[in-house]
Amino acid sequence: MDNPHPDTDPDTDPATSTGLGPFLRSRRERLTPADVGLSSHGRRRVPGLRRDEVAALAGVSTSYYVRLEQGREARPSRRVLDAVARALRLGEQDTRRLHGLARPAGRRTTSPARVERVAPHLRELIDSWTGTPAFVIGHAQDMLATNPLAEALYADFGQCDNVLRMLFLDPVARTFYRDTDRAAYRAVADLRQAAANTPDDPRILRLVGELSVRSAEFRSLWARDHIRVPYEVKRVYHSAVGVMELRHEAFAVRSAPGQQLVVLQAEPGSPSADALALLGSLGARDRARDS
Known part of the structure; x- marks a missing residue:
């Protein structure tokens, strides 16, 4: 996947020291609709992507992503975080940072794959x-x-x-x-x-x-x-x-x-x-x- 923005230096990036919300907002605001293949019509009231656009690209509901960005989602799975990383076009370093901010050491959650069979x-x-x-x-x-x-x-x-x-x-x-x-x-x-x-x-x-x-x-x-x-x-x-x-x-x-x-x-x-x-x-x- 093309990454329109390289990983940032953790020593100079203020988002790394202020939690998950600022980190997600900073990565969302640096993307344009064109970066992710979306069309943009008229003047946008916010810089970068909107929350609903990130949520849609990640395959989660807007309310879920809002909770995640506000730090109110206590148990995001690894798969959801990987989907958000893809939506935000994060590189390897920023993806690791996202996981670290969202899932502190000692907290691990998994979501088993659903096995579907026809009767x-x-x-x-x-x-x-x-x-x-x-x-x-x-x-x-x-x-x-x-x-x-x-x-x-x-x-x-x-x-x-x-x-x-x-x-x-x-x-x-x-x-x-x-x-x-x-x-x-x-x-x-x-x-x-x-x-x-x-x-x-x-x-x-x-x-x-x-x-x-x-x-x-x-x-x-x-x-x-x-x-x-x-x-x-x-x-x-x-x-x-x-x-x-x-x-x-x-x-x-x-x-x-x-x-x-x-x-x-x-x-x-x-x-x-x-x-x-x-x-x-x-x-x-x-x-x-x-x-």
Whole structure:
């Protein structure tokens, strides 16, 4: 990661002797929106980045970051601190300083990674829907299970592993989604909600860090305020069958909090339904050939 500002000398930097808050403010104020890939419109009332922008780039809620900067967050995890360091473009020395100021000697906290598994009965259910693409995503929008028709639908992507990685890192997304901007906005809004609910979650922090480094579009969207938009009919393009209009519905899996069952449906008797049927037959033929 590029570091627009080198580490400062601890012997001459006043922030090192006055606590975490001044240290964070000094690092925040020396960055410009352009340094982190954000656009800036009009005159800004504060120097550098705003608190909400740092929070968004770090994948935590604004209130959480405010508490951290004010010294009122007693148990920040190492992963959260690393995410804040990435957001502030800290070098190695300043990152160590951040950890030292936020986590005095003798206090160590860890946040175990969440292991997400799809229940066998749910896998059996989606596999039984031979004419409907369906899949299960986790709290960070990892693709946990897909039925054969969903696999065929997303076959043009290099890897069907995470909704956001597919949207922002795979160039196929620009062809597959006929309204890529809306799809990206919805996915980021959902991730922002998950990050607000679990600000210490290691999977979300790791994903936000990766996407912030690799996608300027994601960095810009992540720093905005988002209002959740309703699921609706999506227009997608598949190289084998062309354009389809599919209604997108998502259902919370009550037996596994954070998981969602996503179902894509075509209007019965429509050209999209015919295209889905063709896609299913092509996928079945390919599986038979490979078996």
